[in-house]
Amino acid sequence: MIGAHYSGLANLASPLLDGCGAIFMLHRVGNPPLESGINGFLSVQGDFLQQLLCELKQSGLLFVSMDETIDRLKSGHKDEKYSTVTLDDGYRDNLEVAAPIFSQMQVPYTIYACTGFASAGASLWWEIVGEIINAQPSVSLQSKSGTQNFVCGTSAEKQHAYGALVNLLSSQVDEFEQRQIVSKLAKTYGVDEAAHCKEAVMDWDELRKAAKDPLCTIGAHTLNHYALARLSREEALNECVESARILENELGEKPKHFAYPYGGKTAAGERETDIAEEAGFTSAVTTRHGLLQANHKAHLFALPRISLNGEFQRVHYVKTMLSGFTVPVANRGKRFVTV
Numbered sequence: 001m002i003g004a005h006y007s008g009l010a011n012l013a014s015p016l017l018d019g020c021g022a023i024f025m026l027h028r029v030g031n032p033p034l035e036s037g038i039n040g041f042l043s044v045q046g047d048f049l050q051q052l053l054c055e056l057k058q059s060g061l062l063f064v065s066m067d068e069t070i071d072r073l074k075s076g077h078k079d080e081k082y083s084t085v086t087l088d089d090g091y092r093d094n095l096e097v098a099a100p101i102f103s104q105m106q107v108p109y110t111i112y113a114c115t116g117f118a119s120a121g122a123s124l125w126w127e128i129v130g131e132i133i134n135a136q137p138s139v140s141l142q143s144k145s146g147t148q149n150f151v152c153g154t155s156a157e158k159q160h161a162y163g164a165l166v167n168l169l170s171s172q173v174d175e176f177e178q179r180q181i182v183s184k185l186a187k188t189y190g191v192d193e194a195a196h197c198k199e200a201v202m203d204w205d206e207l208r209k210a211a212k213d214p215l216c217t218i219g220a221h222t223l224n225h226y227a228l229a230r231l232s233r234e235e236a237l238n239e240c241v242e243s244a245r246i247l248e249n250e251l252g253e254k255p256k257h258f259a260y261p262y263g264g265k266t267a268a269g270e271r272e273t274d275i276a277e278e279a280g281f282t283s284a285v286t287t288r289h290g291l292l293q294a295n296h297k298a299h300l301f302a303l304p305r306i307s308l309n310g311e312f313q314r315v316h317y318v319k320t321m322l323s324g325f326t327v328p329v330a331n332r333g334k335r336f337v338t339v
């Protein structure tokens, strides 16, 4: 039986030693990573998710919805520690693999759906780049600043080339040129961006099906999955407001919660927290590594998360993160993490 080896004594206390709560972050569930391991950190196996939820529940951690998470923060709830599960982007496996696990475990969850992915009009560009590098011995990239060649014969070279390319596309060209470059790459190397999106991500009918699950909350994740901090204020606000409007149109309910695409320093800062609030959301999550503290009551648009990383699929790793030990390590000594 899963978790049967767990010590009775450990059941007495929640593993959340620091803070009042935790928001878990997932992307893909149940999909094996590419052979080269590229993007493997974004995918966890269903077995691991089930074992983790089971052990965390047995050890006394409470799982609540995002609405309740925010209510507890607002009311300064101090009793039992709590957590909530979130999944970014709207991958189909969230419905096919993860939802049945959440249902069996009675764990509420939030899917942050990017409307452009649901319509197959936006590109999962980091996966496209990953697929190309995975399949090619070398990749030649053309941008406004010229042609660059990336050798990607071995697994190590592929990992290195992927890191270099993603870095270039996320920092040396703007968000719009990034998409143009990836589209050109996709054409050159025979990868169909729209077909990839349709294969990977839930369409609107599937999102409607997901939304019917009483355990499921659908949150917003922009129109095009741009790094908002790299857009003008007007463009960034439009990404938030319009995505909420489309989700409401398609699903019949206005989303209250929001996740910043990428969610790191170069994608979401102070300006973006103002924008998310102005767009009418109740909360917004980043990808900064941290636990919820009572003071997050005043920072509901800058909530950190605990990533369930595909490269570290061990329950004890997650328990170490929940202890709070890794938070100052990842945040220059800070325990209280915002943007």
Ligand SMILES: [Zn+2]
Residues within 6 Å of the ligand: 088, 089, 221, 225, 260, 261, 262
């Ligand atoms: Zn995302």
